[in-house]
Amino acid sequence: MAADISIPTTQRAALVRELGGPVNIIPDYPVLKPGEDEVLAQILYTGVCQSDLHTARGTAPGADGKPILNVKLPHVGGHEGVGRIVSLGPSSASVPEVKVGDLVGIRFLARVCHECEFCTSQREQHCVNATNHLHHEDGSFQEYCVLDRNYLTPLSPDIDPVVVGPVLCAGVTAYKAVKNAGLSPGQWLVVVGAGGGLGHFAIQYGKVVGANVIGIDTGQVKKDFVESLGGRFLDFAKSPNVVEEIKTITNGGAHGAVVCSGSGRAFTGAVDMLRIGGTLSCIGIPPGDIHLTTPLATIIIRGLKVVGNLVGSMEETLEAVELVRQGKVKPHIEVREFDELPHIYEMLEKGDILGRVVLKVAT
Numbered sequence: 001m002a003a004d005i006s007i008p009t010t011q012r013a014a015l016v017r018e019l020g021g022p023v024n025i026i027p028d029y030p031v032l033k034p035g036e037d038e039v040l041a042q043i044l045y046t047g048v049c050q051s052d053l054h055t056a057r058g059t060a061p062g063a064d065g066k067p068i069l070n071v072k073l074p075h076v077g078g079h080e081g082v083g084r085i086v087s088l089g090p091s092s093a094s095v096p097e098v099k100v101g102d103l104v105g106i107r108f109l110a111r112v113c114h115e116c117e118f119c120t121s122q123r124e125q126h127c128v129n130a131t132n133h134l135h136h137e138d139g140s141f142q143e144y145c146v147l148d149r150n151y152l153t154p155l156s157p158d159i160d161p162v163v164v165g166p167v168l169c170a171g172v173t174a175y176k177a178v179k180n181a182g183l184s185p186g187q188w189l190v191v192v193g194a195g196g197g198l199g200h201f202a203i204q205y206g207k208v209v210g211a212n213v214i215g216i217d218t219g220q221v222k223k224d225f226v227e228s229l230g231g232r233f234l235d236f237a238k239s240p241n242v243v244e245e246i247k248t249i250t251n252g253g254a255h256g257a258v259v260c261s262g263s264g265r266a267f268t269g270a271v272d273m274l275r276i277g278g279t280l281s282c283i284g285i286p287p288g289d290i291h292l293t294t295p296l297a298t299i300i301i302r303g304l305k306v307v308g309n310l311v312g313s314m315e316e317t318l319e320a321v322e323l324v325r326q327g328k329v330k331p332h333i334e335v336r337e338f339d340e341l342p343h344i345y346e347m348l349e350k351g352d353i354l355g356r357v358v359l360k361v362a363t
């Protein structure tokens with residue numbers, strides 16, 4: 001195939017050789033050849049997610065609250081990638097039609113079984129036989145990535161490849177969290193950790209469903225940012241009593257709270273801001289064994305709902321992407337060179353990033 005001729009055998013990749021060790025950009029990581037029913041995509045751009053950092057550090061918690069240490073090494077992270085198909089492996093009769101040149105997304109989920117209870121109910125992010133680009137397979141922090149042709153994320157040719165990467169993890173997660181808050185137009189949504197990658201999406205998806213959005217964060221920069229997205233800002237460091245202030249603004253409490261912060265106290269505080277019957281929609285996974293400390297009596301007597309959101313299904317991903325394609329949601333991104341990833345991790349640790357950093361991978 002002609003397209004194969006220009007594909008190198010080695011590439012730049014961001015390698016973590018041991019969890020907790022440094023991330024290094026190396027020039028000579030092998031480029032895999034696509035196997036049966038696989039494609040090879042050249043990575044154009046990739047977002048940098050907090051989960052990449054926590055996985056590389058060995059601090060990302062699993063469902064039992066303990067760190068996930070069973071990670072393929074060397075580890076190549078990246079699960080907010082946008083790529084262009086450059087080569088097709090041999091294919092069986094049943095695989096979907098794709099061609100060289102198509103734009104595809106590289107998401108958290110890599111492969112699913114299409115057969116389990118969750119795959120057959122549009123919740124395949126919970127597939128019991130899945131592999132993902134965080135723990136099992138190399139992701140978009142490399143120049144070329146092999147993808148399963150039976151589970152490609154198609155992106156329309158008119159989508160902007162520079163901005164759409166962060167929608168594939170942060171965006172869809174926030175989209176789903178807002179959807180699960182079950183808000184009607186005019187109801188109140190509180191977004192905790194409003195100025196970060198997840199938060200800035202949650203504000204905008206909240207506006208799309210017609211909610212009145214209050215963004216909680218701290219500092220003048222985040223205030224300006226939240227207000228530019230159409231949210232009302234509340235500075236948790238300056239307010240004498242955030243919960244009381246929210247209750248006053250909303251006349252009794254918010255109908256939904258999306259918590260993007262990684263702090264356990266932020267989740268418990270958000271429950272106190274809810275109206276009777278309100279929903280706590282959780283997305284930021286705090287590293288470590290962190291518990292929601294709200295009394296059960298509070299949840300029962302106030303009729304509250306608590307819902308967790310692990311990314312989203314393919315269907316939800318494409319819905320979140322479509323709202324960006326239509327211009328209703330605008331990812332706030334800062335483009336950096338691929339080689340800057342180690343520095344970006346340091347910035348992420350300090351919470352210094354507004355919206356999302358996107359790395360330019362293809363040269």
Ligand SMILES: [Zn+2]
Binds near residue numbers: 050108169170
């Ligand atoms: Zn992510």
Ligand SMILES: [Zn+2]
Binds near residue numbers: 114116118119127
């Ligand atoms: Zn499955």
